[in-house]
Amino acid sequence: MTIKSHLNEVKDEVYKCVHCGFCLTACPTYLVSGQELESPRGRISLMKATLESQIEPNSKTFEHWDRCIQCRACEPACPSGVNYGLLIESAKSGMNEIKSKSFLYRFNFKIIINLSISNWFVSLNALIFRIYNKLNISKIIEKFKLYKLMPSKVVQLEKMIPIINGFPLKSGWYPSKGESKFKIALFRGCVMPGIHGDNMRKTIELLNFLQFDVEVLDDEVCCGSISSHNGDMNLTKELAKQNIDIFLSDEFKYLIITSAGCGTRIKEYQHLFEENSEYYNKAIQLKNKTQDIYEFLYTNVDEKPKGELNLRVTYQPACHLLNTQKIIEPPIELIKMIPGVKFLDLPSSNICCGAGGAYSITQPEWSNKVLNKKLNEIKSIDADILTVSNPGCFIQLQGGGRMLKLNLEVMYITDLLYNSYLKGE
Numbered sequence: 001m002t003i004k005s006h007l008n009e010v011k012d013e014v015y016k017c018v019h020c021g022f023c024l025t026a027c028p029t030y031l032v033s034g035q036e037l038e039s040p041r042g043r044i045s046l047m048k049a050t051l052e053s054q055i056e057p058n059s060k061t062f063e064h065w066d067r068c069i070q071c072r073a074c075e076p077a078c079p080s081g082v083n084y085g086l087l088i089e090s091a092k093s094g095m096n097e098i099k100s101k102s103f104l105y106r107f108n109f110k111i112i113i114n115l116s117i118s119n120w121f122v123s124l125n126a127l128i129f130r131i132y133n134k135l136n137i138s139k140i141i142e143k144f145k146l147y148k149l150m151p152s153k154v155v156q157l158e159k160m161i162p163i164i165n166g167f168p169l170k171s172g173w174y175p176s177k178g179e180s181k182f183k184i185a186l187f188r189g190c191v192m193p194g195i196h197g198d199n200m201r202k203t204i205e206l207l208n209f210l211q212f213d214v215e216v217l218d219d220e221v222c223c224g225s226i227s228s229h230n231g232d233m234n235l236t237k238e239l240a241k242q243n244i245d246i247f248l249s250d251e252f253k254y255l256i257i258t259s260a261g262c263g264t265r266i267k268e269y270q271h272l273f274e275e276n277s278e279y280y281n282k283a284i285q286l287k288n289k290t291q292d293i294y295e296f297l298y299t300n301v302d303e304k305p306k307g308e309l310n311l312r313v314t315y316q317p318a319c320h321l322l323n324t325q326k327i328i329e330p331p332i333e334l335i336k337m338i339p340g341v342k343f344l345d346l347p348s349s350n351i352c353c354g355a356g357g358a359y360s361i362t363q364p365e366w367s368n369k370v371l372n373k374k375l376n377e378i379k380s381i382d383a384d385i386l387t388v389s390n391p392g393c394f395i396q397l398q399g400g401g402r403m404l405k406l407n408l409e410v411m412y413i414t415d416l417l418y419n420s421y422l423k424g425e
């Protein structure tokens with residue numbers, strides 16, 4: 001299929017755009033560049049021009065589409081209701097088919113995608129990063145100014161090496177403390193169990209404390225975000241089918257997600273299948289039993305946390321929680337519920353931090369521009385803790401904070417809740 005034929009399938013969405021420009025100020029890449037072609041309207045214009053055969057998309061066109069973080073902040077800003085997520089996915093699907101004509105690209109792409117969705121590869125990376133952290137290599141580079149000898153892209157990537165929190169989370173059965181209200185499945189995902197194993201274990205302990213049985217299934221696979229962001233829709237469909245079969249077959253009330261990107265992908269599995277087909281209907285069933293952790297805690301827990309935490313706390317929402325799942329108030333309300341916490345609004349918190357799945361690796365320069373803008377806004381308020389609701393944001397903002405030597409701790413909201421609930425026990 002050509003890019004034009006991919007876009008033809010979503011042509012109605014392309015023509016919904018009336019070029020009003022309301023989306024421009026919501027778009028992080030437009031905000032840092034001021035360039036029309038780095039905005040949603042500009043990218044849609046390129047799609048329209050492709051559909052009308054005014055242009056034959058080339059590597060320059062691909063650059064503008066590739067620089068999109070897929071944060072989807074343009075969607076809630078759009079009065080015409082353009083589903084931009086579908087548009088960029090279609091364009092990238094077409095791009096991927098063209099690029100795949102090159103054997104080298106196909107070979108590299110398959111290796112990178114397949115490695116990045118394998119648990120063993122993430123665990124291996126986590127182990128390497130743990131050794132790196134333990135040996136204090138960052139400090140050694142800093143002390144002896146070795147970064148002067150390194151290419152700037154490597155310096156930037158080095159600063160973003162995550163701090164590993166504990167050993168990888170394993171699958172298993174984690175019973176409620178006391179009588180169980182009901183059983184839930186916790187989605188492990190790819191990045192979070194390897195990098196933030198302790199944080200996931202705290203989330204499970206919190207859920208057990210709040211009287212839920214938790215199961216982490218052994219046979220779940222990647223949600224498909226990484227492959228769909230990169231235009232491999234065949235792999236995304238395969239992964240979606242496997243997860244649908246796994247999570248619909250068991251006997252739990254909800255599938256709980258701790259990573260906003262995975263949550264959006266799973267809640268949108270139906271878009272991958274023909275309407276009313278077998279898997280379309282199953283995807284809707286799974287969507288109805290899938291909840292983000294903060295949506296779940298907010299709607300299913302009456303007990304308030306009692307442990308006092310005297311902290312000034314701010315919050316950077318994950319784009320996929322805000323713009324696609326529209327879970328806006330629950331995380332903030334949960335933070336405000338904690339005794340002693342002073343909640344500080346973060347200016348422009350609706351704008352992405354530049355993490356965007358693998359964006360910080362595929363587009364380091366753009367990711368950094370967006371991150372720097374965000375860090376300046378964070379600096380403008382005097383918070384002790386910056387809370388996040390997604391592993392990508394955690395790694396990006398923690399790395400950025402280290403780069404700028406900010407005196408600020410990045411935490412998941414679940415960690416803060418864990419500290420308060422379990423302290424007040």
Ligand code: SF4
Nearest residue numbers: 017018020021023078
């Ligand atoms: S706000 Fe919507 S209709 Fe207006 S330019 Fe942006 S995408 Fe197009």
Ligand code: SF4
Nearest residue numbers: 027068069071072074
């Ligand atoms: S998804 Fe985000 S980066 Fe991409 S065009 Fe929309 S607002 Fe801009």
